[in-house]
Amino acid sequence: GDSVTQMEGPVTLSEEACLTINCTYTATGYPSLFWYVQYPGEGLQLLLKATKADDKGSNKGFEATYRKETTSFHLEKGSVQVSDSAVYFCALHTGNQFYFGTGTSLTVIP
Amino acid sequence: DVKVTQSSRYLVKRTGEKVFLECVQDMDHENMFWYRQDPGLGLRLIYFSYDVKMKEKGDIPEGYSVSREKKERFSLILESASTNQTSMYLCASKGDTRWEKLFFGSGTQLSVL
Numbered sequence: 060g061d062s063v064t065q066m067e068g069p070v071t072l073s074e075e076a077c078l079t080i081n082c083t084y085t086a087t088g089y090p091s092l093f094w095y096v097q098y099p100g101e102g103l104q105l106l107l108k109a110t111k112a113d114d115k116g117s118n119k120g121f122e123a124t125y126r127k128e129t130t131s132f133h134l135e136k137g138s139v140q141v142s143d144s145a146v147y148f149c150a151l152h153t154g155n156q157f158y159f160g161t162g163t164s165l166t167v168i169p
Numbered sequence: 170d171v172k173v174t175q176s177s178r179y180l181v182k183r184t185g186e187k188v189f190l191e192c193v194q195d196m197d198h199e200n201m202f203w204y205r206q207d208p209g210l211g212l213r214l215i216y217f218s219y220d221v222k223m224k225e226k227g228d229i230p231e232g233y234s235v236s237r238e239k240k241e242r243f244s245l246i247l248e249s250a251s252t253n254q255t256s257m258y259l260c261a262s263k264g265d266t267r268w269e270k271l272f273f274g275s276g277t278q279l280s281v282l
Contacts, residue, residue: 093270102173102259102273103212148211155200155219157271161211 061086065149065160072139072167080134080163082123082149090153092116092125092132097146097162106134106147139167172196175260175274182281188247190277192260198272199265201243203227203235206257206276218243250281 066081084092091110095103107116112127121136132149144167149160176191194201200219204212204227214227216235224235232254236244243262247254257278261271 091267095271095273100275102275103261103271104273105270108270155217156214157202159204159212161209 061090061151061153061156061158063149063151063158063160065147066163068146068162069164069166072165074141074167074169075138076167078134078136078139078143078165080147080149080165082132082134082160084130084132084149084151084158086130086151086153088153090151092123093150093152093157094121094123094132094134095148095150095159097148099145103148139165141167141169143167173260173262173272173274175258175277177277178275180277180279182247182250182279184251184281186247186250186281188250188279188281190245190247190258190260190279192243192245192262192274193241194243194260194262194272195241196262196264196272197240198262199240200263201237202261202263202271203233203243203245204259204261205229206259212259215245250279252281255279255281 093108094106096106097103107118109116109125115124123134146162146164148162173194202217203215218224218237234246260274
């Protein structure tokens with residue numbers, strides 16, 4: 060069945076370090092792919108999305124490219140900030156269902 | 170601002186109690202979802218609804234039921250709460266456009282003692 064596998068956490072980085080959170084997926088058909096972010100005490104909110112192969116989603120300095128050949132959608136940021144500390148979820152949407160990864164907790168220290 | 174509102178942020182109940190979790194959205198969305206979030210397991214779909222009075226089971230429906238009498242409101246019911254239902258519950262809604270995102274509520278942290 061459809062599923063998402065993302066990098067286990069937690070991840071701790073110093074401010075201005077580079078971030079990569081790996082995400083791979085298994086899906087039939089042509090899913091759209093999302094990264095959601097959950098800040099402490101809040102629900103999830105959309106960070107970025109890509110709806111077809113080779114699309115790049117970007118927002119707040121984060122980027123992810125929909126790679127059909129490697130079934131991946133890795134999240135990257137060149138220079139993280141303390142305010143990026145949160146839990147990040149990779150998700151795919153197909154049919155009327157969303158499938159979420161287990162989440163990766165990121166802590167950025169000054 | 171678009172909103173998905175969950176009625177309680179924190180809830181403490183006793184084993185065997187009947188528990189109602191309420192969710193209201195103001196975006197006229199057709200689709201509504203209930204997830205539970207547990208450490209190391211991510212989000213797991215309990216039930217979803219694509220129209221008033223319609224419901225579909227998700228991946229973990231056992232021990233839960235839902236009600237959608239009005240388009241804007243989707244209720245999750247724990248018929249007889251058990252300790253293994255202690256969790257964070259997240260409600261979400263979505264319109265019918267294919268690429269549209271999910272809008273989430275802030276969550277209800279339920280503790281069953």
